[in-house]
Amino acid sequence: MNTISELTCILRQRRTIAVVGLSAEWHRPSFFASKYMQSHGYRIVPVNPRYAASGGEILGETVYADLADIPFPVDMVDVFRRTEDVLPIARQAVAIGARCLWQQIGVVNHEADQLVREAGLDAVMDRCVKIEHARLFGGLNWVGVNTGVISAKRRA
Amino acid sequence: MADHQFQPETLAIHAGQVPDSATGARALPIYQTSSFVFDSAEHAASLFNLQTFGNVYSRLSNPTVAALEERVAALEGGRAGLASASGMAAEAMALMTILQQGDHVVAGGALYGGSVTMLAVNLKRFGIETSFVKATDPEAFAAAMRPNTRAVFAESLGNPSLTVLDIAAVADVAHAHGVPLIVDNTVPSPFLCNPLRLGADIVVHSATKYLGGHGTTLAGVMVESGRFPWGNGKFPGMTEPSPGYHGVKFFETFGDFAYCMRARMEVLRVYGATLSPFNAWQILQGVESLHVRMERHCTNTRKVAQYLKDDPRVGWVSYPGLPDHPQYELVRKQMRMVDGAPGASGLLAFGVKGGLEAGVRFIEAAQFMSHLANIGDTRTLIIHPASTTHRQLDAQQQLDAGVLPDMIRMSVGIEHIDDILWDIDQALDLRTR
Numbered sequence: 001m002n003t004i005s006e007l008t009c010i011l012r013q014r015r016t017i018a019v020v021g022l023s024a025e026w027h028r029p030s031f032f033a034s035k036y037m038q039s040h041g042y043r044i045v046p047v048n049p050r051y052a053a054s055g056g057e058i059l060g061e062t063v064y065a066d067l068a069d070i071p072f073p074v075d076m077v078d079v080f081r082r083t084e085d086v087l088p089i090a091r092q093a094v095a096i097g098a099r100c101l102w103q104q105i106g107v108v109n110h111e112a113d114q115l116v117r118e119a120g121l122d123a124v125m126d127r128c129v130k131i132e133h134a135r136l137f138g139g140l141n142w143v144g145v146n147t148g149v150i151s152a153k154r155r156a
Numbered sequence: 157m158a159d160h161q162f163q164p165e166t167l168a169i170h171a172g173q174v175p176d177s178a179t180g181a182r183a184l185p186i187y188q189t190s191s192f193v194f195d196s197a198e199h200a201a202s203l204f205n206l207q208t209f210g211n212v213y214s215r216l217s218n219p220t221v222a223a224l225e226e227r228v229a230a231l232e233g234g235r236a237g238l239a240s241a242s243g244m245a246a247e248a249m250a251l252m253t254i255l256q257q258g259d260h261v262v263a264g265g266a267l268y269g270g271s272v273t274m275l276a277v278n279l280k281r282f283g284i285e286t287s288f289v290k291a292t293d294p295e296a297f298a299a300a301m302r303p304n305t306r307a308v309f310a311e312s313l314g315n316p317s318l319t320v321l322d323i324a325a326v327a328d329v330a331h332a333h334g335v336p337l338i339v340d341n342t343v344p345s346p347f348l349c350n351p352l353r354l355g356a357d358i359v360v361h362s363a364t365k366y367l368g369g370h371g372t373t374l375a376g377v378m379v380e381s382g383r384f385p386w387g388n389g390k391f392p393g394m395t396e397p398s399p400g401y402h403g404v405k406f407f408e409t410f411g412d413f414a415y416c417m418r419a420r421m422e423v424l425r426v427y428g429a430t431l432s433p434f435n436a437w438q439i440l441q442g443v444e445s446l447h448v449r450m451e452r453h454c455t456n457t458r459k460v461a462q463y464l465k466d467d468p469r470v471g472w473v474s475y476p477g478l479p480d481h482p483q484y485e486l487v488r489k490q491m492r493m494v495d496g497a498p499g500a501s502g503l504l505a506f507g508v509k510g511g512l513e514a515g516v517r518f519i520e521a522a523q524f525m526s527h528l529a530n531i532g533d534t535r536t537l538i539i540h541p542a543s544t545t546h547r548q549l550d551a552q553q554q555l556d557a558g559v560l561p562d563m564i565r566m567s568v569g570i571e572h573i574d575d576i577l578w579d580i581d582q583a584l585d586l587r588t589r
Contacts, residue, residue, distance in 0.1 A: 001158050003158060003159045004159050026205075027397075027402060027403050027404050027405075029408060029409055032206075032207050032409060035202065035207050035208075036202075036207060036208050039198075039199075039202065039208060105411050128411070131411075134209045138177075139208070139209035139210065140209055141172065141222055141223075141226055142209055142210065142211055142217050142219060142222045143209055143217060143222070143225075143236070143413070143416070143417060143420065144217075144222055144225030144226055144229060144236050144237040144238050144239070144416055144420075145226065145229070145235065145236040145413050145416075146171070146226055146229040146230045146234060146235055146236060146237070147226065148159060148230075149174065150162050150166065150167070150170045150171065151170075151174045152174070152175060152182075153174065153175065154174060154175045154176065154177045154180060155174060155177050
């Protein structure tokens, strides 16, 4: 259960996002979400062995085969993989010093979630970074979604 | 730890609107603009591809209208909402988003006349067939389901039949067949009944009625629960690449608000039954007091129903809030309590003794009760459905819709109860002149 204030904190602080399972096809949800986050000021670091071998780039960024190959600090590990494949990714996330493990919609690995929480990371399950960003910082309300935001403060 | 859950009285005022970013305006601005600028070519492309959220053209989305969409979604406990120019448009879009030629609908029989016509005439022309069943019998819904059924449609509280839908039971029937239950929740309003919380998948409203509450403005809203499994194989339009959006798969991309996104991007966008920003703003002014008004509608209507029941000049009275109504237990189960009794909304029906002519004279003798085709106004409204709103239906269809030849439908307003009873009393006296 992630509250509005937790999610807002995470999205404000964690600006470098390693997207595990990012597809190069423009109409795939992982590409949609990453493009959106990139255009909203986040650095996207693609992680996908399928493209890494050929020295590929997605959204103008070098693709890495796995998290350990990334030569600079990563704040958030955003997972677009099947639930059963998340645990090793979670361990890697802890090992590289990431501050948050974010499992996308339909990705619900409780063991991985628990593991990273015990290591002091923030953890999110079954949510989309793009949708949560749009929900809390503006955009999602424009398509009539019930954001749950009740506030007397202007949106930043 | 979970977010604080706000009560409907608070949501009615705050949901969907925070102070304006540009100016700090506390109240909702009316964004009376047809179009919105792009920040760059890249931004424009992203918007057209649905890769980012934003406003392009008010036919598709508008910030003032969006506030109404989110407010009604919040009041219904739903995931997302979509507004339209009228309740009929909301209903049409709700159906057209998921139906195509060759599909079948199972509908509760005691529907508003316009809904009957939409299903029996308009959609039929496009090869969509509808079976109308007894709305009070969940088994009748089950018996009418076919392999090509793709939606179940009914009213939570019938207008003017006043029949009550067993929402949970009919939702179960729909779900057993893998199709959504769409409920017209206009008469109760979200304050008295939340069909989504009882198992329905989509609700539609004529916001013209209780939501706006003041009889000034036409509008419609649909809300989705976000829980329907659109990927169950029966709705390829939700899961296959969309020809209109370069292959985007709505359900995969938007998940639990995919239905409203598709309704917006594939139906509203094309047919254009868009709600104006000014109208959305007007409706929202009314929504802010929805809870206060609905409580008064209920307490007034209870008293009117009892008065009519006791009066020798009246032949019969039907009001779901009267304990002797055949579905009173269901009303008690599904509707919010108001002042110690189930809030059964503001509609009641009765027959004056003396038949059709006495009925017509009653209506014409009313002093401040208004003779017109609407419900859910602050003002008390009266009409004779058989000769007006349901005139397009034949005698059998009228009976099926719960319309009797001598029936007067009253939408009890929030005037002082003594004055309402005074007007009814003097009009009943004058009915035989």
